[in-house]
Amino acid sequence: MRDSPTHFQLTITGNEKVGDRFFLLSFENPGVSFRPGQFAMVAISGEPYPLLRRPFAVSRTPEGTLQILYRVVGTGTRLMSYWKKGRKVNVIFPLGNGFEKIQNACILVGGGSGVASMIALARELHSRGTPYLLCVGTKKSGELDPHSSVFQNPPLNVKFATEDGSFGFHGTVLDLAEQHIHSFTCAAVCGPPAMMTAFLERFPDVNAMFSLENHMGCGTGVCLGCAIETRNGMMRVCVDGPVFPGKILLPEHLK
Numbered sequence: 186m187r188d189s190p191t192h193f194q195l196t197i198t199g200n201e202k203v204g205d206r207f208f209l210l211s212f213e214n215p216g217v218s219f220r221p222g223q224f225a226m227v228a229i230s231g232e233p234y235p236l237l238r239r240p241f242a243v244s245r246t247p248e249g250t251l252q253i254l255y256r257v258v259g260t261g262t263r264l265m266s267y268w269k270k271g272r273k274v275n276v277i278f279p280l281g282n283g284f285e286k287i288q289n290a291c292i293l294v295g296g297g298s299g300v301a302s303m304i305a306l307a308r309e310l311h312s313r314g315t316p317y318l319l320c321v322g323t324k325k326s327g328e329l330d331p332h333s334s335v336f337q338n339p340p341l342n343v344k345f346a347t348e349d350g351s352f353g354f355h356g357t358v359l360d361l362a363e364q365h366i367h368s369f370t371c372a373a374v375c376g377p378p379a380m381m382t383a384f385l386e387r388f389p390d391v392n393a394m395f396s397l398e399n400h401m402g403c404g405t406g407v408c409l410g411c412a413i414e415t416r417n418g419m420m421r422v423c424v425d426g427p428v429f430p431g432k433i434l435l436p437e438h439l440k
């Protein structure tokens with residue numbers, strides 16, 4: 186059961202640094218139902234700049250706290266990293282389709298900020314007792330703290346890969362996934378376009394769902410700023426996605 190997208194004024198209960206460039210933003214529980222993979226459009230400022238809201242995946246802790254895991258990449262996320270407990274933030278959510286209910290053993294593959302879109306799904310599979318493995322890839326150790334509550338509340342079944350080998354598996358997150366993928370009947374993937382393209386090319390026969398992180402203007406289907414070409418024609422990532430089956434994606438249009 187999902188609720189319709191609504192404007193909320195949410196009060197921040199925490200904004201914790203959980204790695205070199207990652208923060209975990211927590212809000213009071215607005216009591217809204219949403220699916221893993223659905224997202225929120227977050228107003229960054231009441232000022233004219235930055236004007237556009239920014240999209241972020243949402244998850245929930247076992248206690249019901251609403252959370253956004255974000256990586257500081259530009260103006261909006263840098264401003265967010267200064268936010269303090271007690272601040273009120275305007276968000277529109279839940280938006281997008283989210284993941285269908287997954288019944289079978291599933292491998293979750295998150296690269297860079299794409300790991301954020303996997304957290305709600307991992308927490309749901311964990312709570313339902315569905316077998317899963319969360320594979321997290323970063324360039325080097327320290328980018329995202331494996332001991333943080335992101336992975337420990339609840340304690341997720343997670344493996345880490347670093348490209349320089351400074352923590353966990355030495356290699357890319359796809360190299361790590363390749364070691365385990367034979368044990369799973371489906372995959373959920375989110376990461377930079379090059380990583381998702383490589384997944385499609387490397388594992389063409391895997392039943393995979395991809396959560397896309399395209400640039401968004403409105404987030405509600407109006408501006409067409411997020412439209413992509415698929416095997417089923419043009420689609421808007423914000424309302425037709427952000428979760429798409431791999432079989433309809435065109436690798437050349439993920440870039």
Ligand SMILES: Cc1cc2nc3c(=O)[nH]c(=O)nc-3n(C[C@H](O)[C@H](O)[C@H](O)COP(=O)(O)OP(=O)(O)OC[C@H]3O[C@@H](n4cnc5c(N)ncnc54)[C@H](O)[C@@H]3O)c2cc1C
Pocket residue numbers: 224235239240241242243253254255256257258259260261262263298301302397398399400401427
């Ligand atoms: C459905 C959805 C869910 C998302 N969930 C999360 C999440 O949970 N956590 C998280 O950290 N990020 C997530 N993102 C990405 C996040 O929205 C962007 O990183 C954020 O909007 C950047 O804002 P900014 O103002 O800091 O960067 P800007 O100043 O707008 O841009 C900084 C740099 O990042 C690039 N950039 C900005 N947005 C994107 C994008 N969407 N894709 C690729 N490059 C981009 C710009 O081209 C520029 O080079 C999600 C995106 C989508 C569409």
Ligand code: FES
Pocket residue numbers: 400401402403404405406407408409410411412421422423424
């Ligand atoms: S962001 Fe405006 S239509 Fe998708």
